[in-house]
Amino acid sequence: MAPIAIDTPTANRDGLALEETSDHIDDVNVLKGNLKKKAQQDKDIYEQSEFDANKDKTQFRQYEDACDRVKNFYREQHEKQTVAYNLKARHDFHHKTRAEMTIWQAMEKLNTLIDESDPDTSLSQIEHLLQSAEAIRRDGKPRWFQLTGLIHDLGKLLFFFGSQGQWDVVGDTFAVGCAFSDKIIYPGTFENNPDSKDPIYSTEHGIYTPGCGMENVMISWGHDEYLYHVVKDQSTLPDEALAMIRYHSFYPWHREGAYSWAMNEKDKKMLEAVRAFNPYDLYSKSDDVPKVEDLKEYYLELIDEFFPTKVIKW
Numbered sequence: 001m002a003p004i005a006i007d008t009p010t011a012n013r014d015g016l017a018l019e020e021t022s023d024h025i026d027d028v029n030v031l032k033g034n035l036k037k038k039a040q041q042d043k044d045i046y047e048q049s050e051f052d053a054n055k056d057k058t059q060f061r062q063y064e065d066a067c068d069r070v071k072n073f074y075r076e077q078h079e080k081q082t083v084a085y086n087l088k089a090r091h092d093f094h095h096k097t098r099a100e101m102t103i104w105q106a107m108e109k110l111n112t113l114i115d116e117s118d119p120d121t122s123l124s125q126i127e128h129l130l131q132s133a134e135a136i137r138r139d140g141k142p143r144w145f146q147l148t149g150l151i152h153d154l155g156k157l158l159f160f161f162g163s164q165g166q167w168d169v170v171g172d173t174f175a176v177g178c179a180f181s182d183k184i185i186y187p188g189t190f191e192n193n194p195d196s197k198d199p200i201y202s203t204e205h206g207i208y209t210p211g212c213g214m215e216n217v218m219i220s221w222g223h224d225e226y227l228y229h230v231v232k233d234q235s236t237l238p239d240e241a242l243a244m245i246r247y248h249s250f251y252p253w254h255r256e257g258a259y260s261w262a263m264n265e266k267d268k269k270m271l272e273a274v275r276a277f278n279p280y281d282l283y284s285k286s287d288d289v290p291k292v293e294d295l296k297e298y299y300l301e302l303i304d305e306f307f308p309t310k311v312i313k314w
C-alpha cells in the first residue's frame with residue numbers, strides 16, 4: 001500500500017516551528033512511556049496475586065516423598081555446613097574474583113546445572129529463572145521485581161567456581177552458630193554435624209544476641225549469600241530485592257517462623273518482601289516451559305536498567 005500523503009503545515013496555531021512541535025510530541029511520548037512504567041510499578045508487591053491463589057500448593061516441597069537424590073543431598077549438607085566451613089567460605093569469597101561476564105552469559109553458563117536438592121523441577125536453571133520472572137511480569141509487578149526473579153538463582157554459579165559439591169551451593173538454608181532448628185527439613189540429619197555437640201553452637205541463641213538482626217546471623221553458605229554480595233555492589237536494585245535474593249532459600253525463617261528472636265525492625269519489613277517473592281520462585285515451577293529466544297530482548301533491556309556496568313565481577 002502506498003503511504004498516505006499528509007499536507008503538514010510548517011507552523012502550528014501558536015506560531016511554533018514544526019521542529020519544536022515534533023520535539024514536544026517526542027517528549028510527550030517519553031512521558032507517556034514513563035507513566036505506563038510507573039503505573040506498572042504502582043502494583044503493590046505485597047498484593048496477593050491470582051497466580052498464587054490458583055496453585056495447588058500441596059504439590060510442592062513434599063520432602064518425605066522425595067527421591068533418594070534429594071534425601072542424600074540434605075544428609076550431606078546438614079553434616080557439612082559447620083561454623084568453621086562457613087567462615088572459610090566467606091573468607092575465600094572475599095579474596096578473589098572468580099570470573100567476569102554479563103548477566104545473560106551467567107544465565108547461559110548456569111544452564112548445565114541440574115539442582116540435586118529440588119524435588120519440584122528438573123528443568124534447567126535458565127528455564128526456572130525465566131519462569132519466575134515471567135510469572136512476576138504477568139502479574140504486573142515492578143520491573144526491579146521481575147529482574148530479581150530473573151537473577152535470583154544465579155549464585156548457583158558457585159558450583160563452577162570450586163565449590164565442594166552441590167551441598168555448599170543449593171538447597172534450603174539455615175542459621176549456623178546456634179542450635180539447628182527443628183523447622184529445617186529433615187531435622188534428624190544434623191546428628192553427624194560436629195556443631196550439634198558444641199557447647200555454645202548447640203544452644204538456642206548460640207553466638208548471637210537476640211535482636212542482633214538477620215544480617216549478623218551466619219546463614220549456611222550457598223547461592224543466596226554469594227549472589228547477594230555480587231548484586232549489592234554492582235546493581236541499583238532496592239533493599240527489598242537484595243533481601244529476596246539473600247533469604248529466598250531460608251525457608252525455616254520465611255515460611256516456618258524460626259529464628260524470630262534474631263530479628264530487628266528492618267527484618268520485619270524484609271521478611272514481608274521475601275514472602276511476596278516466594279510464590280513466584282516455588283509455584284512457577286509447574287508453569288509452561290518458556291522459550292528463551294522469544295524473551296531474550298525484553299530481559300536484556302531490563303538487565304541494563306539496573307546493572308550500569310554490563311560486565312559483572314563474579
Ligand SMILES: O[C@H]1[C@H](O)[C@@H](O)[C@H](O)[C@@H](O)[C@H]1O
Pocket residue numbers: 115117118119153170171172173248249250251
Ligand atoms: O531445592 C531448592 C533450590 O536449590 C532453590 O534454588 C532454593 O532456593 C530452595 O530453597 C531449595 O529448596
Ligand SMILES: [Fe+2]
Pocket residue numbers: 152153223248249
Ligand atoms: Fe534458589
Ligand SMILES: [Fe+2]
Pocket residue numbers: 128152153281
Ligand atoms: Fe529459584
